[in-house]
Amino acid sequence: MTTGTVHTDKAAHWPQVHEARNPGMALDMDWVRAARANRSAIERRAGTLPGRRSVKKDYQAAWLARAVSCIDLTTLAGDDTPGRVARLCAKARQPVRADLLEALGLTGLTVGAVCVYHDMIEPAVKALEGSGIPVAAVSTGFPAGLSPFHLRVAEIEESVKAGAQEIDIVISRRLVLRGDWQGLYQEMCAFRAACGEAHVKAILATGELGTLQNVARASLVCMMAGADFIKTSTGKESVNATLPVSLVMMRAIREYHDRTGYRVGYKPAGGISKAKDSLVYLSMIKEELGDRWLRPDLxxxxxxxxxxxxxxxxxxxxxxxxxxxxxHAIG
Structure with a gap:
């Protein structure tokens, strides 16, 4: 990545513009059961990244600009108001001060999406009109996912109807913890169907899944059921995105692509608040999945x-x- 003009084709936010959308596949239990995770090896590999990969000067500025373009700018607070969401959307349109962008030779930089609760979809859509920035809505009884199943499906449908172009769903953790992979697959298939043309990000809540092996298997099952993205966390758990979990999920994505030819996106969430952390995640993506995943559509x-x-x-x-x-307020 180098400094220069940032492409402003807003269609670049949408995976199906560049890729055939992941259609899912029949549940392959042999593949799921074969998934393993060597914790010591994973932690050793993840531990080398922060100190081993470093970019400086113009290259660092370019990587940070890329990180900005991949942010789902999020507000999920109980006291959200239309005014707060409108301010956040203004920041999404202009995420970095104009004088800094001019000095860097960058134009057209926006974030990847704005993520809100269902009730804030309408003001977000209105505030982002004409920008090409999609609105993402958390759904399915976020963050715990414990509301009745038919209400979770209906919530997705209502959010799509309200204008959300991306839906961040939460899986039922209990299905993973008791090894009910068929149940998880059927749940995810229903959520994907309810989303229609809207893209679905499957939140695994990895901090509550117990083991890295469970993370690997849940990742595969959700992709088999048609997830467009797999996502680490709601941001509400005590443990959110970590490098070992990210490594496991990225390798599941790579294996799925190798076997099926379909690319699935990745979203780490929760606890990533420093620019240096974003550089570590970008370098991990580059090494594990390749340059194609270093774009906001994936x-x-x-x-x-x-x-x-x-x-x-x-x-x-x-x-x-x-x-x-x-x-540098965010909203």
Missing amino acids: FRFGASSLLGDIERQLEHHVTGAYSASWR
Whole structure:
């Protein structure tokens, strides 16, 4: 990645523009049962990344700009209001101060999407009109996913009707914990069908799945059921995105692509708040999945505060001085 013009084709946000959308497949229990995760090897590999990969100067600025384009700018607070969402959407349209973008030679930079609760879809759609930035809605009884099944399906349908172009669903963790892979597959198939043309991100809530092996198997089952993205966390668990979990999920995505030819996106969420962390995730994506996944149609950060720190780092690159965080509010 190098500095220069950022392509502003908003269709680039949509996987089916570049790729045939993952249609899913029949549940392959032999494949699922064969999935393993060597924790010690995974943790050793993940532990090498933060200190081993580093980019500096113009290259770092370019990678940080790419990270901005892959952010799902998120507000999932109980006190969200249409005004707050409108401010967030304004930040989504102009995520980095215009003077910094001019100094960097960048134009047309936006975030990947804006993610909100169902009740905030309408003001988000209105605020983003004409921008090409999709609205993502969390659904299916987010974050616990314990509401009645028919209501979870109906919630997806209502969010799509309200204008959400992406739906972040939560799986039933109990299905994973008791090894009910058929139940998880059927649930995910129903959620995918309810989404229609809207893209579905399957939130695994990896911090609550017990083992990395469960993470690997749940990742495969959700992709077999037609998930467009697999996502680590709701951001509400005590343990959210981690490098070992990300490595397991990325390798499941790679294996699925190798076997089926379909690319599935990846979204780490929760606890990613520093620019340096975003660089580690981008380098992991590059090494494990390749450059094709370094675009917003196949990679997203679920974040709210990350953007502010990236903007601070970009200002430091331009001016040589760090500014106060309050100069880079996210909304």
